[in-house]
Amino acid sequence: MFDTLSDRFDGIFKKLRGKGRLTDSDVDEVLREIRTALLEADVNVTVARRVVDRIRDQAIGAKLSQALDPSQQVIKIVSNELTNILGGQTLKITYASRPPTVVLMAGLQGSGKTTNSAKLARWFKSQGRQPLLVGADLQRPAAVEQLRVLGRQIDVPVFSEPGDPVTTAARGLAEARRLGRDVLIVDTAGRLAIDADMMLQVRQISEAIEPNYTFLVIDAMTGQDAVSVAEAFHETLAIDGVILSKLDGDARGGAALSVKEVIGRPIAFASTGEKLDAFEQFHPDRMAGRILGMGDVLTLIEQAEQAFEKDSAAEAAQRMMEGEFTLDDFLDQMQQLKKMGPLSGLLGMMPGMPKELKGAKIDDDDLKPVEAIIRAMTPQERRKPEIINGSRRNRIAAGSGTSVGEINRLVKQFSEMQKMMKRMGGMTMGKKGKKKMPGGLGALKGAMPGGFPGGAPDGMPAGFPDMPFNKR
Amino acid sequence: MPSIYLILIAVVIVFGVGVLLVSRRRGMGTSATPTALQPVVDKVPVRQSVSALVVETDAGIEAEPAAALDIEAGSEAGSEAGVEVFERPRFRDRMSKSRAALVGVFTGVRGRVGVTNETWDDLEEALLRADVGVRVTDELLTGLRARVKSKEIADPDALLTALQADMITRLSANERALRFEPGEPGEPNVWLFVGVNGVGKTTTIGKVGAQQRQLGRTVLMAAGDTFRAAAAEQLGTWAQRSGSELVRGSEGGDPSAVIFDGIQAASARHIDLVLADTAGRLHNKTNLMEELRKVRRVASKGSGRVTEVLLVIDATTGQNGLAQARQFGEATEVTGVVLTKLDGSAKGGIVFAIETELGLPVKLVGLGETIGDLVEFDPTEFIEALFSE
Numbered sequence: 001m002f003d004t005l006s007d008r009f010d011g012i013f014k015k016l017r018g019k020g021r022l023t024d025s026d027v028d029e030v031l032r033e034i035r036t037a038l039l040e041a042d043v044n045v046t047v048a049r050r051v052v053d054r055i056r057d058q059a060i061g062a063k064l065s066q067a068l069d070p071s072q073q074v075i076k077i078v079s080n081e082l083t084n085i086l087g088g089q090t091l092k093i094t095y096a097s098r099p100p101t102v103v104l105m106a107g108l109q110g111s112g113k114t115t116n117s118a119k120l121a122r123w124f125k126s127q128g129r130q131p132l133l134v135g136a137d138l139q140r141p142a143a144v145e146q147l148r149v150l151g152r153q154i155d156v157p158v159f160s161e162p163g164d165p166v167t168t169a170a171r172g173l174a175e176a177r178r179l180g181r182d183v184l185i186v187d188t189a190g191r192l193a194i195d196a197d198m199m200l201q202v203r204q205i206s207e208a209i210e211p212n213y214t215f216l217v218i219d220a221m222t223g224q225d226a227v228s229v230a231e232a233f234h235e236t237l238a239i240d241g242v243i244l245s246k247l248d249g250d251a252r253g254g255a256a257l258s259v260k261e262v263i264g265r266p267i268a269f270a271s272t273g274e275k276l277d278a279f280e281q282f283h284p285d286r287m288a289g290r291i292l293g294m295g296d297v298l299t300l301i302e303q304a305e306q307a308f309e310k311d312s313a314a315e316a317a318q319r320m321m322e323g324e325f326t327l328d329d330f331l332d333q334m335q336q337l338k339k340m341g342p343l344s345g346l347l348g349m350m351p352g353m354p355k356e357l358k359g360a361k362i363d364d365d366d367l368k369p370v371e372a373i374i375r376a377m378t379p380q381e382r383r384k385p386e387i388i389n390g391s392r393r394n395r396i397a398a399g400s401g402t403s404v405g406e407i408n409r410l411v412k413q414f415s416e417m418q419k420m421m422k423r424m425g426g427m428t429m430g431k432k433g434k435k436k437m438p439g440g441l442g443a444l445k446g447a448m449p450g451g452f453p454g455g456a457p458d459g460m461p462a463g464f465p466d467m468p469f470n471k472r
Numbered sequence: 473m474p475s476i477y478l479i480l481i482a483v484v485i486v487f488g489v490g491v492l493l494v495s496r497r498r499g500m501g502t503s504a505t506p507t508a509l510q511p512v513v514d515k516v517p518v519r520q521s522v523s524a525l526v527v528e529t530d531a532g533i534e535a536e537p538a539a540a541l542d543i544e545a546g547s548e549a550g551s552e553a554g555v556e557v558f559e560r561p562r563f564r565d566r567m568s569k570s571r572a573a574l575v576g577v578f579t580g581v582r583g584r585v586g587v588t589n590e591t592w593d594d595l596e597e598a599l600l601r602a603d604v605g606v607r608v609t610d611e612l613l614t615g616l617r618a619r620v621k622s623k624e625i626a627d628p629d630a631l632l633t634a635l636q637a638d639m640i641t642r643l644s645a646n647e648r649a650l651r652f653e654p655g656e657p658g659e660p661n662v663w664l665f666v667g668v669n670g671v672g673k674t675t676t677i678g679k680v681g682a683q684q685r686q687l688g689r690t691v692l693m694a695a696g697d698t699f700r701a702a703a704a705e706q707l708g709t710w711a712q713r714s715g716s717e718l719v720r721g722s723e724g725g726d727p728s729a730v731i732f733d734g735i736q737a738a739s740a741r742h743i744d745l746v747l748a749d750t751a752g753r754l755h756n757k758t759n760l761m762e763e764l765r766k767v768r769r770v771a772s773k774g775s776g777r778v779t780e781v782l783l784v785i786d787a788t789t790g791q792n793g794l795a796q797a798r799q800f801g802e803a804t805e806v807t808g809v810v811l812t813k814l815d816g817s818a819k820g821g822i823v824f825a826i827e828t829e830l831g832l833p834v835k836l837v838g839l840g841e842t843i844g845d846l847v848e849f850d851p852t853e854f855i856e857a858l859f860s861e
Contacts, residue, residue, distance in 0.1 A: 036606050042790030045600045109813065110670025110786060140675075141709035142702040149701030149723075192816040219670065223603040223790025225818035232817075246669060249754040251792035274669075274699070304481060320483065330487065337484050339758075346481065417487050 024060075031056055034078055041291040043254035044227040047261045055081055079288050085261055087284035091241045091268040093127075093213070099182035100132070102173065102209050105243075106202055106233055107217035109190030112245035114143055116217050116271055117187040118150035119279035120243070123269070124183045125156060132181035134172030135160035136205060139189035147187055154276055157181070165189065165201060170208040186211070193232030203236050213240045215268065218259055220247045226255035227262050234263040241268035244282065248272045252291050300346070307339040323422030327374050327382040327414065334371065338364065369402055373410055376400035385411045560847055563857040566815040566839040577601075578859055581628050587620050591628060595635065602858060603790050604821035608828070612638055636855050642824055643851035646833030651779040651807070652689075652745065660692070660738040660776040662746045664731075665810075666764060666800050667784035669752030672812040672838065674703060676784055677747045678710025679846040680836070685714050689744040694734025695720035696727040696767065699751035707749055714843075717743065727751065727763065728770040735774035746776055755799035768804040782835065784810045787820035797826045808835035811849065815840045819858060 031052050038048040058077050095101045103120065105113045114137065121131040133151050135144035135158055144160045151158035157179070159172045169186050176184040188205060191198035206214065216239045218226060233239055242263075244256050247270045256267055267282040304313075313336070316329045340346055343364055374382060376399030381388055388396070388411055397404045577598040581591050592613060599609040616634060619625045625634055652661050663680070665673045674697065681691045693711045695718060697703035704720040711718035719737050721730035731748045738746045750767060753760035772778050783806045785793050800806050811820050814837050823834050834849040 039600060039606050040791055042603075042792070045597050108788065108816065110672055112670055140706065142705035145705050146700065146702035153701075192813070194815075194817050219786075219788070221668070221786075221790060221792040221796075222788050223793075223818065223822065224601050225603070225788045225816065226790075228817045229788070246754065248757075249668065249792065250756040250795060251790070255790070300481070325483070330484065333484050337481060340481075343485065347485065413487065417483070421483070 027056065027059055030059070030074055034074075037292055038254060038257075041252035041254035041293065042221075042223045042226070042258075043291065044224055044258035044262070047227065047258045050261065051081060051085070051257075075292070079292060082257060082288035082291060083285050085257060086267065086282075086287050088260075088264075088266065090281075091266040095129075095182070096212050099180075100173070100176045100184040101129075101182065101213070102211040103183065103185045104206055104209065104211035104214045104237070105185065105187050105217060106214065106237060106239075107190060108192065108219075108229060109140075111190065111217045111219045112243075112271060113137070113190060113217045114146050114187050115150070115276075116215075116243050116245055116269075116279070117147065117185050118154060118156070119271060119276055120215075120269070121151070121156045121183075121185050122154040122276050123279055124185075125154065129183045130181045131156050131183040131185055132172065132176045132179065133158045134169060134175075134184060134186040136165040136169045136172070136186050137189040138162060138165050138168065143187075143189070150276065166204045166208050169205045173209045184209070193229045199232070199236050206237050214238060215241050215243050216259075216265075217243045217245055218255055220244050220253040220255060220270075221249055221251040222255040224258075226258045230259040230263050234265070239263055239265050241266050243267075243269045243271065245271040248274075248278065252293060253287060254291050256287055257291055303340050308333075308336045312336075320421045323418055325418060325421055327377065327385060328379070330414075331371065331374050331382075334367070343367070369400070369406065370410065372400035373402055373407055385414055559844065561839045561845055563814075563837075563839065563850065563853040564860050566845075567819070567854075567857040578632060581632060584628055587625070587628060587631055591631070592617070595631075599821065602819035602821035603793075605791055605794070605825050608821075608824045612642075632859065636859055639824070639855045639858075640851050642828050643834075643854070646827060646831070648808070648833050648835050648849055650835055653777060653779055654744075655777060657742040658739045658775060660735060660743055660746050661780075662735055662748060662771055662774070662776040662778045663780040663782060664748045664750065664768065664771055664778060664804065665782050665784055666750050666804055666806070667752060668754055668796055669700075671752065671784045671786040671789075673697070673752060673784045674706050674710070674749055676782075676810050676812060676836070676838065676846065677707065677749050678714065679838075679843045681710060681716045681747050682714035682843040683846065684745055684747075685716060690742075691716035691745050691747060692734055692738040692741075692743045693718050694731045694746055694748040696731045696734075696749045697751040698723055698725045698727050698730060703749070703751070716747075717741075728767045731767055732770050732774050735771065735776040739775035755796050755803075761799065761803045764800075765803050780808060780835075781806045782808050782810050783832070784812060785822070785826075786818075787811050787814040787838075788816065788818040789822055791822065791825075793822035794825045794829065797830050797832055801830055801832060806832055808833050810834075810836040810838070810846075812838035814838060815845070 034055060035048050035052050038051060039045065043051070055078055058081070059074060093101070105117050105120075107113050117133055121133050124131045133147055133156055135147040137143035137147075138160075144158075147160070148158045159168075159175045161168050161171065165188065169188075172186060173184060186205065186209060188202055189198070191202060193199065214237050216230060216233050216237075218230070222229070230239070230242075242256075242259055242265060244253065244267050247253060260267055267284075267287075270280055270282045272278045272280060312332060316325065316333055319325050319329060337343075337346070373396060376396045377385075377388075381392060381396070388407070393404050393407050396402075396407050400407075577594045581594050584591055595616075596609055596613060599612065600606070604612075612635065615638060616625065616631060619634065620631065625631050650663070655661070665677055667673050677693060681693055684691050691714065693707050693716050695704035695707045697707070698721055701723070704718075704723070708718050708720070710716075717737075719730065719734035721727075721733070727750060731746075731750075734748060735746050737743075748767075748771065750764060751760075753764065755761060768778070768781065781804050783797060783800045785796060789796070797806070797809065809823065809826060809832050811823060811834050814820050820837075826832050827834065836846055837849045837854075839845045839847060
């Protein structure tokens, strides 16, 4: 796992404490860390250099305020810069006055063109349009068949015919006019940007159908090569927007930044899952945080919304505020949490997690003893762990195959935890919103070994949602 | 409303993991460490019933009737097609098609008198551009810096030569030949292909199948990608082209079952080799990785022997490739890597990290679209192609 940028900065700024003013060499050191973070996120070398130069200007120009934590200030500058690059103008679809609105999909092999053609068709449909899909990938075996199956799933007709992709595309356009479909999406074969023949072919397709929008599909896991790919396709086709695919992986997605910076066209959509509805308009602010490895809170919440059962989550949270969160609740929520993926991954996405947790090598199996202990308790014991006396302890230890000491620790931690939650609940029943979350999380400190350095959530200037407890 | 999820997650993690860490920190001797606990915990009734369930499912798969699967024999014409002989492409020819070649950088380095700061910057940039990654780049250059300082290396040419040598050394330790162990008739070798979406698993199987047919082995392809629409059709086309047999299940069916049945069918017909396809999956999807674990388990329960588990990685992949290799390796005991699409402008430098950090050898590379373009990985040729002018 990568160190987050804020962790690295913490190290640098610790040395600077008391200096009050950044020297040039301090700034250099900070910038080097920023560069490394960008490179590890697969931002292109040249792009990373440009970004770092711009940040240098801002960081030197900006007077660091004494009151604020300098590392947070720098992170804010960096994050804002990335958000600016990624965002800028957004793509708003203007439909052709004479339908159909023609969309051409292009990209490397395996970037996800066929799947995203279908996803895009589904999106247009949700906008009240009637799309027609054209399968002009006659290269890959069964690509057209794949598109047809997807078309059936979203109830969108698919046109294709064997032979020549350019003719197929042109005939598809005629077909759309004949059927009165108002959006045409043409899927093309994957091609290498250096394959002159294939690039010529896609240009011919483009000339034949004169697309209103040409989308380049880029895999979020792409490395340094993203830039040359984007440049080559842009040169050949004049790209209007980018579709970032496989964003549900754990790649930090620096390719998005590289491509946006190099061709200057917006990232229009992001594909966030295998299901055909996992397709959304792109959020630059979230991406900035992700590239910097600062935790992607919104994505985390979205995943949680899918994994947790809403009612039980709400109830558990309610009980938590009231200090009535039981071990049963814990077990229950733990099961749901597991659906979200490996804990180590979640820890990476959680902002403000203590270093002890982030750095810990956690295997999900490691939590099994904890689970075993709770499961070895009676329902009454789970509700009121304080009734656990010596003989109950022995029974639980035997039943869970653990030791009495472990049960003691669990019970003790849980009671500390409960106190903490009660306090948190008390605070958040009050007013004030924004500042509460860090404080609230920070309040968990006592329950944690080695303390809980709060404040890191402040490192999420962009993309960090309002998270007052009282916003329901 | 959304914030409650965060709080719940925080609570569960902080508490659950907190307990764990405290236990670890206390270093409570053997009985308190989670790993040592494992066997004991398994005796808990609840756990036992869970594991019993898993076994049951597996047994259920094996019992699933093979009748549900179509077995398609490759066309007779196809079987004859395998005799075509391909000339092995050279790494240099295919890789130097690249526009974004590193060549310019190396020429720049050579053009300087002596080794300057710019030299180091150039080398760093070249390596990073090839997706070698910050860490490996630092390691490579730190070693060289020391040697330049001690005057062991004096001029740019020697420096470049030393860098190449270091890079080759990094890749030299591994055995790269595909493992095929001839067994009794009815005991096929099984090669399983895994990887994230869109890297070229199905295409690779098609090419490997065709090559193995040329070597005179009989091949059966098992269409374990039951998720992606028309994946089985795609594999079917390859089976036909190469004169291999195909076993497929229904779309959305259980991949373990399809692969298991493929192995059994191959065993019954005394076929030498089973190439098992799996659906592309992102390595951070727990449920899908669980499914793959099961595929791996079930595959070794059949009458064949799993002799290769090949992770297919796209050469355009950046630093995420390491995470892919780690997760897939952990889930399926990967034995080697297939690096595809190296004929594009991407350099595939992530293999340095994969080989040195995880010890996974790159066994095959894709240097083009034709069957003969999938070749055994040759580190020396690979590095020379990176540096060639």
